[in-house]
Amino acid sequence: MSRIAQCYDSQSCIRCFSCMVGCGAENRVRLQRDKKRPVDKTVTDTLAHLLYLTPTVTESGVFPDARRITAFNHCRHCETPQCKPDCPVSAIITRPGGSVVILEEKCIGCQTCVGVCPFHVPVYSKEMDKSYKCIQCFDRTENGLKQACVTACPTGALFSGTHEEVVAEARKRSDFYSKSTGITFMVYGGDKINSVVGSLGWMTIAPILDATPYLLPVNPQKS
């Protein structure tokens, strides 16, 4: 299996949050499929730790030249995941397509990954005494399906494929947006960002100037 990737295009996104609700719903399907608890018993619980994709809103500027930016919080599926080598019980693995996954059964809730992640992604659940983050729907992708968030997106603002395909499409879009808007866009994570994280399995198309509110650090470091 070649390396897979997905990309969030902040320009064609209509902020409908279908992706995020779809993520929470898919994790409930998994609970039912794994015979833990049927869906009808899980949609009555927030299961906040199983929301792998969440919004962070930052407001900038002063009225009337103000705006809000909604960043997407999620695992970047780094080429060189910093969480993986530091996990004391080897609970973090990389799937054949490059998806970085925390094995819940092995996780001992030590929160090392929470501490080292350059993007501050894994969430520790006190209730479960385990850490959680996006698994890039490897169960779906390895069965020929798209990720739940990508499937949910009505506008193609989230798209996926092989790493090569996604980088090519993302560059095409980014170059076009730079031309059409006069604002310089980037494909964050398409190329190697630095030697710490490498390139990413989840890229973002966003204006370079808005890197900070979109939570895209120029030089991410192990915390």
Add this chain to the structure above:
Amino acid sequence: MEFTRRDFLKLTTTATLLCPLSSLTFFIKDAAADDALLFDFSKEKKVPLACRMCAQSCPLMATVLDGRLVRMEANPNTPYAGACGRAMAAVSALYNPNRIKSPLIRVGERGEGKFRKATWDEALEVVAKKMVELRAVGEARSLAYLPRFNSAPGMDKEFFTIFGTPNVVGYGDSCFGNALQVGLGAICGGKADHGVPSASTTATSSDYEKASYGLLMGRNPGGGLVTYTWGVSFGRGKKNGLKVTVVDPRKPSEAGENDAEWLPIRPGTDPAFLLALMNIIFKKGYYDAPYLLKHTNAPMLVDLATGLPVKTREKQDKKEEVDYLVFDTVKGYVYSNETETPALLGSYLIEQDGGKIQAKTSLQYLMDESEQYTPAWAEKICDVPAARIIAVAEKLNRHKPRVFVDRGYRSERYASSLREKLLISTLNVLLGCFGVEGGVLWNRSASLKGFMHVEKPKEESIMAWYMKNDPNLKMASAGNYRRTYIRSILEGKPYPARVAVFYGQNIVGGSSGGAIIGEALKKLEMVVAISPFFNETTLFADVILPDATFMERDEAFNDNGYKSPVPTIGVNRAAIAPLFDTKNGYWIISQLAKRVLKPEEFQKYFSEYMEKGIQGIWEKQLSAIGGISDEEKAGITMETLLAKGVWTGKKKYGVSSKGTPTGKLEVYSLYMAKSFNELKVKKYARLDQASPLPRWTPPFWMEKKQILGGNEFIPITGFSALSSFTGAQTKDNLLLRTLGNKLDLDAVFINKTKGRTLGLKDGEMVEIINPDLPALKSTARVILSETVHPDALFSFYGIGAGYFTGLNSLLTNAAKTGFNPNHVSELQFSPLTGGMPSQDFIVTIRKV
């Protein structure tokens, strides 16, 4: 690694015993394992649905696994496949334990929300007995049937019509009625409804995906409803380089956060902005002259004394249309079909019947009358800098005809809403973008044969009477009058109202004057609510009948609910059987019919359904298909419809009107001109509202106060993609609320500087009061934001608990605080349209 399916099952069974219930265990042991193949997706069954999380019926595909509905996806078999967050959360509405699980009968006072369980037999009998009594004394008309999220399409309205009431009362006066319908219908044409040209919500689409530039007002395509097709098309547009300017008191992130231009406008003053745009379009000659010549009545000579065409005559080929006099430099005054080069502009003194008539071409008249509305004038009213208005006009000109001024959707917000919508239609015509690729296009739809053909009762509806007797309802929708129905209860006219049956319609929470409406309902002899969820209106019900959600029922094919350039037929199948003691709508209506109608009536109208069930409805529907080409018809069969779960046809561009008096797009509306004259005779007080000319009419709040005080706000609302109307399918939905909490969806948003001046801090609780109805208090968390105009208090529609906190114990997932302007407003009516000026009042806030 050897890992068999048996091992997997063994492992998961063990896991059930060992793991906490909500943990998510992966049994993957190492990275090299290909054991993901153990996930057997082939066990998933797909069922087509037409989504009712809001009202748009977007085509979905549900996944059923082990007898449960587990997942929603867009139905891929359309050219605009897409579903929003609401749809993704449908599963959480379906299995919500707060649903109404059995029929209920009221035990407390109306409004208290205290009920006891009842059997279906008992509950149906109570309703049927009352209906039979009314019919026996010839008072069927005193029952009003108010549908919205009705689950028996093709049968419910028909049943109440057979019963004998002329009062099948639509909700649209709280949404699109009638500013949106007349605002397009008067200019571009629309079906005459009691003489009012009505172009419905589904009439047009902005061609977002092909447009270069557009203006969004009163609508955001991401948060607002209609993912199929508007949300999808808008996203494609952004990907294709569509630029937008958003004119809104609040900056909606849904329109784009990177490059969308935001012009904050004072609430309710959109027409001033639009008038200034028109002023510039004329002054700089930005209108599309060849387009106006070919497709519009711009050259029509208008008599300045009467406001009507100088002369008209019946068209030879189309008797229902009139031809009009124009001026041709070679031929002189001729009828428009006698020349291809009439003058677009000019003032004339025409000799006729011995007298002289002062006349102008329509376009000249519009141009002259718009002169007064300069950008500098508009700036003072709407607070958008003149230079920015001019810049917008320049952009529209540069990108035309691939431009749009978005028509919007939920129009009933201000007394000035009708003027806003008329101006939007006129601008789209002046720019030559109406009907053109990248502009605004007529939607297409297929029409299927109705399941039942029923005779309309001879008696007059409440609304027909009011429209005859109140000039303020001159342009109202005859079928959408739920708030005029309340007026009828309060005034006792034209005849006493005794019973109201609400079918998925939340009049108390969803229309302005909510608290007053609740009190009015207490005057009725019986209130019945059919609904899967509690809402404000159910609190006032004597009998509640819980119908199944859209996921638990087969429905008639959906042929007219789509806001789509491609004609669409939706399919809704039961993904699972009805939960709890709920019933599908067809069962409820046919059971009522059995008890209420005479045996021969029941036999006549219902035997086909009793014999064949839903199949009978579908067969009847497909027996006659209209509105589409023969080639398209040939592609529709029962088998393909059910297999694909949807049918779609082709998108078509083309400039045309739909039934204007002249057959042309009317930049000068003959309907408005005639209405103006009629209202003048009746000495109607707000004549400018009916003018065919550009006219500024202020919102109600501005008639009271030109400038707001330091603690005064206009309560504006907008849709979030994580909520819809006031129904609990979204309001009480845990999946939506979990995310909504991260986005402060239950808060009210005010301008940061103004908030600080009031001594408020971000996140504090405030009390919101309408000073005219001070007893109706609401509390909400306040967010201080730079993205809100100082005159506005913004809240997301349909989320806050508002005044009716009695629902909090019934809707345990919903926000416990928050604001709903509907609850605390007066029962005001917009001039001419009978609509609701839902945001057109002043509120104050104070720290709790």
